[in-house]
Amino acid sequence: MDLGAILLVLLTGLVVKVAVMILGARLVLRVYQATYQFPPKRLWLLLPKEDLPEIKLLWWSFVLFFSSELVCGIEAYILLQASALVGIAHGVISAIGMGLFALGSYLHLDRRILRYGTSQCLANRICRGCTITAAARCKFLLVILQIATFIVLAAIAAFFVPTDRMVVDTSKYLLPFDSLNAWFDNVIKPWLMVHFPNYQPTGVAYYLPGSVLFLEFRILPAITVAIALAGIAYLRRQREARGIRLIVLAAGILSYVYLGIVLNAGTGDLLIASLGHEIAEFWFLLIIAEFLRRSFNPEVQVIRGTDVTT
DSSP states (O other): OOHHHHHHHHIIIIIIHHHHHHHHHHHHHHHHHHHHSOOOSSOSOOOOGGGHHHHHHHHHHHHHHHHHHHHHHIIIIIIOSOOHHHHHHHHHHHHHHHHHHHHHHHHHHIIIIIOTTSTTOTTHHHHSSOOTTSTTOOTTHHHHHHHHHHHHHHHHHGGGSOOOOEEOOGGGGOOSOHHHHHHIIIIIHHHHHHHOTTOOTTSTTSEEOHHHHHIIIIIHHHHHHHHHHHHHHHHHTTOHHHHHHHHHHHHHHHHHHHHHIIIIIHHOOHHHHHHHHHHHHHHHHHHHHHHHHHHSOOSEEEETTEEEEO
């Protein structure tokens, strides 16, 4: 692999990915302490008792997210090459984690703000009277069905994304420094070939197997379609709450699928896609950590029935 490509791999694997793993582990630990343990001396989150069910669901999504990063780390730091089995495991765990995160976020938002199907429903400002229990059902039912249909169609569109194996083209990363390239070829490359058997100067060891892409662009979209259709069936049977939850779950899984479409299929460059994937995860964790800190740290909260003042 050429020097420019190796530098980009090192930036992705030893800087951004490590930051993601550290931040993910910290988030899992701190949410666990605020959710399952008694209040520590220095609180990070002050969780009201009624918020615990959704927060526990979010915590499990963080656990799955961190687990997927550990699985990916096995490929990057131990195997030192692409692995179909590891890639599939990473994709499955990440998709489930995103689905649970979307569901937990919706449940929390619904209980705090939306309050769908109750007399305090946010949409009542438009509806001017809830009709969900009447024969006409919810006035926004058609809108919800349209959203669910869009999720189904978006998932079907993923079937048209190619699933051919992606291999790094190292020629695009040649540095414009002849002496530095020569030093790398004459000194560093022989050392790498001796100490790292999986190292291939052509970059062929760094690829994304077609089986992983088949999972992300065929199997996961098919699961998304099935879940969304089940949600539509519940909506048609006047079980709106359960139908919406299934639709939100499907949307969370689909978000992971489209992250891969944008980065892998959109860029057509595996190294750029890998770097973009890690950066997206890093900013996602930062936003979630800040949201949790600001949402659950008012001056006075109630934790498991105990008043706590900051």
